[in-house]
Amino acid sequence: MIQHLNNCTAPVDEVFFSYQGEGIFAGIAQIFVRFSGCNLKCNYCDTLTSLKINSNTKYYTQQALYELILDVYRKNKNNFYSQIPSVSFTGGEPLLYADYLIDLLKILKKDKFSIYLETNGTLPEELTKISTYCDVVAMDIKFKSACKKDLFAQHKNFLNISRHKVFIKTIITKSTTKQEFIKAIKTVCDISKNIKFVIQPSDNTEYINKKVFEFYNLAVSKLKDVRILPQMHKIWKIR
Numbered sequence: 001m002i003q004h005l006n007n008c009t010a011p012v013d014e015v016f017f018s019y020q021g022e023g024i025f026a027g028i029a030q031i032f033v034r035f036s037g038c039n040l041k042c043n044y045c046d047t048l049t050s051l052k053i054n055s056n057t058k059y060y061t062q063q064a065l066y067e068l069i070l071d072v073y074r075k076n077k078n079n080f081y082s083q084i085p086s087v088s089f090t091g092g093e094p095l096l097y098a099d100y101l102i103d104l105l106k107i108l109k110k111d112k113f114s115i116y117l118e119t120n121g122t123l124p125e126e127l128t129k130i131s132t133y134c135d136v137v138a139m140d141i142k143f144k145s146a147c148k149k150d151l152f153a154q155h156k157n158f159l160n161i162s163r164h165k166v167f168i169k170t171i172i173t174k175s176t177t178k179q180e181f182i183k184a185i186k187t188v189c190d191i192s193k194n195i196k197f198v199i200q201p202s203d204n205t206e207y208i209n210k211k212v213f214e215f216y217n218l219a220v221s222k223l224k225d226v227r228i229l230p231q232m233h234k235i236w237k238i239r
């Protein structure tokens, strides 16, 4: 039972077992908690159903969500073997529910779960509320060409708070410009050259591949760990 439990609830789209499909932890078994709602509207978003909150959206108390996570864990326990079981909080944008998450993350940490936060990196103040409980912060850098907002100031503050546990993902689409990609490299470099930096192509077309390798050369000249990684769950045809 979560102590100091209050009646606050959060909209949750789904809780399920799968394998991480993106970034430097691709391939690890995880329990995914997908919140509904997001503060952005990226033109490549592949979780559109979780963005909308409507009359069908289910709301969970912290206790109900905790029990659901434990239930998914028990049913898939064999997939973790001797590994520390990892819970990925994703969305939508999970940091919209940072206050709600505090007690839940505390108890999951007590139960020896590893906490993985997938975020658009735009809500630094919310991150401060739960960063102590996060083991990994998987942060996207969002480009103006994709979400119509210049978010580099927010990203810089966010990186400053999460620098010891963060890695970066940049999603490269047809509309990503060289100028904004260079700005992303600079934003990361200003915090630390050691932050791991993933370039994720939006598709496998010749045009995108060419762009991705050009961008890789720009990034690797400034940062110490740069990787090009596609979305593996699309290749594996899993969620």
Ligand code: SF4
Residues within 6 Å of the ligand: 038, 039, 040, 041, 042, 044, 045, 046, 047, 051, 091, 092, 093, 120
């Ligand atoms: S931040 Fe993520 S969840 Fe939100 S609109 Fe962009 S891609 Fe979708």
